Amino acid sequence: MPNYLEELKQGLKLLKMEWEEDLAQYKKKFLNTSVADKKKEGITWHPIQIKKSQIGMGERLIIEVERTDSSYPSAFSSGKSVSFFSTQDGFHSSEFRVSGVVNQAKKDSLMVTLQADEVPDWMDAGRLGVDLLFDEASYREMESALKKLMTSDQARLVALRDIAFGQRSPRFKPFSPPAISGLNFSQALACQKIEAAEDFAIVHGPPGTGKTTTLISAIESAVQDKQRILVCAPSNAAVDLLVEKLVDRGISTLRLGHPARVEEKILSQTLDAKIAFHDSYRDLKKLRKEGESYLRLAKQYKRNFGPEERAQRKLMYQEVSRIREAAGLLEDYIRTDIFQQTQVFASTLVGAASHHLKGMVFDVVVIDEAAQALEAASWIPILKAKKVVFAGDHFQLSPTIKSYEASRQGLSVTLFEKLIQRQPETAALLQVQYRMPEDIMGFSNRWFYNGKLQAAENTQSHAFGPEESTLEWIDTAGAGYSDQTEAESLSTFNPEEAHLACTYLNDTIKRIGINHFRENNWTIGLIAPYSAQVRRLRHLIFETYEFPNLRAFSDLITIDTVDGFQGQERDLMLISLTRSNDAGEIGFLAEERRMNVAITRAKRKLILIGDSSTLAQHPFFDELLRYFEEKNAYRSVWELR
Ligand SMILES: Nc1ncnc2c1ncn2[C@@H]1O[C@H](COP(=O)(O)OP(=O)(O)OP(=O)(O)O)[C@@H](O)[C@H]1O
DSSP, X not given: OOHHHHHHHHHHHHHHHHHHHHHHHHHHHHTTOOHHHHHHHTSEEEEEEEEEEEEOGGGOEEEEXXXXXXXXXXXXOTTOEEEEEEOSTTOOSGGGOEEEEEEEEOSSEEEEEESXXXXXXXGGGSOEEEEEOOOHHHHHHHHHHHHHHHHOOOHHHHHHHHHHTTSSOOOBOOOOXXXXXXXXXXXXXXXXXXXXXXXXEEEEOSTTSOHHHHHHHHHHHHHHTTOOEEEEESSHHHHHXXXXXXXXXXXXXXXXXXXXXXOHHHHTTBHHHHHHTSTTHHHHHHHHHHHHHHHHHHHGGGSSOOHHHHHHHHHHHHHHHHHHHHXXXXXXXXXXXXXXXXXXXXXXXXXXXXXXXXXXXXEEXXXXXXXXXXXXXXXXXXXXXXXXXXXXXXXXXXXXXXXXXXXXXXXXXXXHHHXXXXXXXXXXXXXXXXXXXXXXXXXXXXXXXXXXXXXXXXXXXXXXXXTSOSEEEEEOTTSOOOXXXXXXXXXXXXXXXXXXXXXXXXXXXXXXXXXXXXXXXXXXXXXXXXXHHHHHHHXXXXXXXSOHHHHHTTTTEEEEOSGGGTXXXXXXXXXXXOOOOTTOOOGGGGOHHHHHHHHTOEEEEEEEXXXXXXXXTSHHHHHHHHHHHHTTOEEEGGGGO
């Protein structure tokens, strides 16, 4: 058996293992669990109210629901499948369920595309709730991609497969000397490599070295070359970031799937928005309106019903279906027209399996944050590729895997990593970073990158002011703080530390100057590794009036877990490390790659708040603390009092 077949078979086995473990964990949370317990797990909202319902593009019914109580966690996010139910007497059986896909998830409201033509009557009965469903479809798509890869005899895919498995050498057109404005030498070289590659090219490098920036330039030049490009990333958030940067560069994209962010810049790139801006949209709307008025008329015949009315009603229904058919055809035309005019498509890796892209072939498939992508997921867009470009850093977040055993047996090894190892000539390394001043970068450089990372000159001016240090560690050891486990979610929080984090952030912003932040649009990020701590911080800042300065900055402050910040940067970053216990338990803070992401997001100042007596029992934090001491950036919380 060829070695690729063996490896793919093993890949399928591990994927199955992960699928089963994920399902088992979901069932444990879900089956035979009361609504109250599911709410505590964040996988159910109840009660909810329907705020709005409307017909969107493609005759899709979209509803907006709101929860009245937001005190419990929520795991709902865009792209997830959900199912509505009612706890009203008489509506408990499965026939009173309707499913849908989340378009947008905010803290207290969801926009959902319903898989129904009309809102079912039982949804008006009240006591409505919504469950998060298990994401079976992603696994199915990944499995199907691996199977296709095993059996395909399509020449381009076979060639890419052979190269990825090290059985054939990648090809390059001759390189020309790089000179691309706005890029440094190694970025320009990477761009050239991407252009010259006929099969695979990889851009890798530490945080802030401009991997995404380089990708955007490469995409720009491919667009000028009239190529058709599919841009992907593992998560909706990372896809949105790419779309945003492409739009900033004046490159129009078609964002398929469900954006995680609801900003105009992103929403204007979705298929729905593009249809609404199309020249023929007005005709489509007119047709729809006509159809709706015939339908209304036909429905009026319900009461006095004779043979004449019956005939009339039949005619009207015939008219409705004729109009609907015409609307459907017009919409098909609009969609085809949009697809024909589009050069850059954007979706998640799994979203690349969308029926919208069926049968399409792309000159280039670009995958950003590739070190976070399961191999099987990476292959989904590659099935449609003539050539593939990866960008990522295998010292930042790895794929999230639930099955320890599958991970141990190799599921966490990405295609990106394999390719760098098997075909090193495909890889271009970036080493000059533009985000962080030397001091902020220093520890990550030492621990992860063997000191090879350089800070670009521009970062020297990145401090908030001459008096303001770029690094601070506030040590909470001995202050009597202790981490706790949130009973509902089993996530960790530390209430005293959350309070200190907000107080310290507030003081820092005041010291630097509230007006300065506003004038310069300096952004602020607050990271906690645990979602329970994130919830506490959000509550303190956005739902109480204890920190009015911070509350007033809601447009500039982002509070999230580390994973939520991958690929992003903020001017001021504060990390609440949360762990504080006598046993020295630091849980998944021990995952160094995740910590690397956390400490490399700050452009001007990085503040860590954490308990040295707990954390320093782990060599990574021991060394990190030493680094802060070395930089004269360490203080005990006692010094603040
Ligand atoms: N050649 C350059 N000149 C000036 N600024 C640059 C250059 N390249 C990148 N930057 C800036 O550096 C910052 C980081 O760039 P980018 O986000 O592309 O890096 P990245 O390698 O993708 O980061 P991460 O690993 O965190 O995802 C951005 O603010 C970007 O505008």
